[in-house]
Amino acid sequence: MVRPAHRRPGQSRKAQYSLFVAYVIAVTGAIAGLLLALLSVVDPVGFAQLRVASQEVAAPVARVTRSITGSISGVDDSISAYVKAGTQNRRLRNELADARRKLVATSALQEENRQLKGLLKLQQTDKAALAHGYLLTSTSTSSRRIALLSIGRNLGVASGQPVRGADGLIGRVLSAGPSVSQVLLLTDVDNIVPVRRARDGLPALSSGRGNGFLDVRTLNIANNPFKPGDILVTSGTGGLYPPNIPVAIVVSRQDDGALARPLADPGRVDAVAVLRPYTPDNIEAQATLAPNPDAAP
Amino acid sequence: MNRAAPRLGEPASLWRMRIVPIASVMIASALPLMLPVVASSPALPPLGLLFFLCWQLLRTEMWPVWIGLPLGLWDDLFSGAPIGSAVALWTAASIAIHYISQRIYWRGFFHDWGIAALLVAAVQAAAALIAHPGSPPGHLLGLVAPQIVISMLLVPLFLRLTGQFDNFRLKRR
Numbered sequence: 001m002v003r004p005a006h007r008r009p010g011q012s013r014k015a016q017y018s019l020f021v022a023y024v025i026a027v028t029g030a031i032a033g034l035l036l037a038l039l040s041v042v043d044p045v046g047f048a049q050l051r052v053a054s055q056e057v058a059a060p061v062a063r064v065t066r067s068i069t070g071s072i073s074g075v076d077d078s079i080s081a082y083v084k085a086g087t088q089n090r091r092l093r094n095e096l097a098d099a100r101r102k103l104v105a106t107s108a109l110q111e112e113n114r115q116l117k118g119l120l121k122l123q124q125t126d127k128a129a130l131a132h133g134y135l136l137t138s139t140s141t142s143s144r145r146i147a148l149l150s151i152g153r154n155l156g157v158a159s160g161q162p163v164r165g166a167d168g169l170i171g172r173v174l175s176a177g178p179s180v181s182q183v184l185l186l187t188d189v190d191n192i193v194p195v196r197r198a199r200d201g202l203p204a205l206s207s208g209r210g211n212g213f214l215d216v217r218t219l220n221i222a223n224n225p226f227k228p229g230d231i232l233v234t235s236g237t238g239g240l241y242p243p244n245i246p247v248a249i250v251v252s253r254q255d256d257g258a259l260a261r262p263l264a265d266p267g268r269v270d271a272v273a274v275l276r277p278y279t280p281d282n283i284e285a286q287a288t289l290a291p292n293p294d295a296a297p
Numbered sequence: 298m299n300r301a302a303p304r305l306g307e308p309a310s311l312w313r314m315r316i317v318p319i320a321s322v323m324i325a326s327a328l329p330l331m332l333p334v335v336a337s338s339p340a341l342p343p344l345g346l347l348f349f350l351c352w353q354l355l356r357t358e359m360w361p362v363w364i365g366l367p368l369g370l371w372d373d374l375f376s377g378a379p380i381g382s383a384v385a386l387w388t389a390a391s392i393a394i395h396y397i398s399q400r401i402y403w404r405g406f407f408h409d410w411g412i413a414a415l416l417v418a419a420v421q422a423a424a425a426l427i428a429h430p431g432s433p434p435g436h437l438l439g440l441v442a443p444q445i446v447i448s449m450l451l452v453p454l455f456l457r458l459t460g461q462f463d464n465f466r467l468k469r470r
Contacts, residue, residue, distance in 0.1 A: 022361040022362045022363055023362055023392075025361075025362075025363040025366075026361075026362040026363040026365070026366070026388050026391070026392060027388075027392075029363055029365075029366040029384065029388055030365070030366075030384065030385040030388035030389055030392075031385070032381075032384075033366070033369065033370075033381040033382070033383075033384025033385035033388065034381065034382075034384075034385040034427075035381070036379075036380060036381025036384065037378075037379045037380065037381035037382035037384075037385060037427050038379075038381075038427070038430075039381070040379040040380045040381060041379045041427065041428065041430060047379070047380050050374070050380055051374050051380065053374075054327075054374035054375055055330070057327075058327060058330040058331050058375065061331040062330065062331050062332070062333060065331060065332060065333045066333035068333075135335050136333065137330055137331065137332060137333055137334060137335065138330075138334070138335040138336055139329070139330065139336075139375075139376060139377030140329045140332075140334055140336035140339065140340055140341040141329050141339060141341050141342070141343045141344070141345075141376050141377075141444075142339060142343075142376040142377045142378040142424065142425075142428065143339050143378075143424070143425040143428050143429065143437065143440055143441055144376075144377040144378060144428055145336075145337070145377075146377045147335055148330070185337075187337055189429045189432050189437070189440075190429060190431075209436070209440070210338065210339070210429075210437075210440045211337065211338040211440055212337030212338050265337070266335045266337070267334070267335040267336070267337060
């Protein structure tokens with residue numbers, strides 16, 4: 001039983017005023033906070049620098065805890081894995097059978113592709129990563145999906161650069177601090193990525209659902225063309241993400257598009273690469289940087 | 298003179314009385330960003346908010362009403378929510394607790410649990426709505442619903458923990 005509060009200040013004028021002032025401060029502060037929040041939603045980059053300081057504080061601890069325990073993959077994943085084990089097992093069997101069939105078809109294509117690329121001397125152009133780091137930790141209590149990258153401005157990371165893992169796209173750099181930077185993950189509700197279907201180049205937009213899945217919508221709404229198992233890669237439209245980075249695999253169809261699962265799980269990915277944004281001057285710079293393989297016979 | 302033994306009537310350390318509640322909320326706010334977990338959904342309960350509410354339910358008069366301003370700002374820095382949202386929502390929550398504590402004169406355990414659960418749900422839902430103004434509200438509420446349920450079930454544990462911290466806070470040397 002909690003003791004009741006003696007909030008009534010009695011006859012003392014001083015006590016009355018101080019209580020009143022406390023409420024005035026609280027209400028004006030709350031309204032100012034609300035306005036600040038709306039401002040920082042509109043202009044997330046402007047206020048991101050404020051948060052960088054706190055992350056520089058959190059990063060050393062996160063580095064230590066990560067080195068002690070290793071990267072624990074998403075807590076929520078392991079919980080939902082128990083719930084969905086049966087259906088998941090069946091689905092995975094089907095996917096495996098599909099994948100085996102595709103693998104045979106792909107290996108022939110890959111060989112052909114390699115020869116064609118050799119002819120075009122293009123294989124070097126997409127390998128220029130700016131820097132490599134690993135994901136330290138992420139926000140886990142709010143609805144934003146922001147991860148902390150272990151490198152920052154010290155290695156040339158700047159806001160707006162795409163981040164990818166070995167399996168596929170992770171997200172983009174939101175803001176860079178002196179030694180850590182924030183990465184807006186692919187699954188964040190506000191992260192919209194222009195993609196295309198790998199099979200036939202059908203353009204679409206993917207946006208995060210905030211719970212580890214992606215919504216995929218086509219740009220033309222004639223009919224719903226997606227099938228479970230479709231692979232989506234970045235299209236390079238919009239000039240941020242370089243083309244042909246694997247993004248997601250379609251899990252199920254929905255009324256207005258499809259539900260997709262990211263191919264790279266940020267909870268399990270080991271190292272990530274920070275790439276240059278896909279802007280015209282960067283593309284030209286990379287083209288000139290690419291080594292000339294004419295020397296080989 | 299034996300300085301190690303507590304003397305009769307000696308009050309608890311003033312610094313400890315002030316710092317323990319604030320430090321517990323601040324550490325709880327910063328802790329999720331220090332764990333090596335890359336979560337794919339808002340799965341962890343908002344530890345800082347739970348401690349903040351539990352302290353206010355246990356000791357309503359300990360803090361002034363505006364304590365949500367600095368503590369909320371600190372939480373915003375670590376939670377990833379737009380800066381200012383917790384400032385507003387935590388202060389609103391503490392005003393609500395002060396109001397309720399005048400309405401319900403003798404609060405029991407189930408009162409506290411109910412109030413904390415209601416406020417956690419309101420604050421987390423409102424924070425999600427503020428953070429993503431363009432998204433459909435139904436989807437956002439579905440996104441934070443599991444976290445709200447987990448937090449509601451954890452309220453008694455946090456009340457207990459706060460009680461333990463309170464005992465430590467008021468312990469006489």
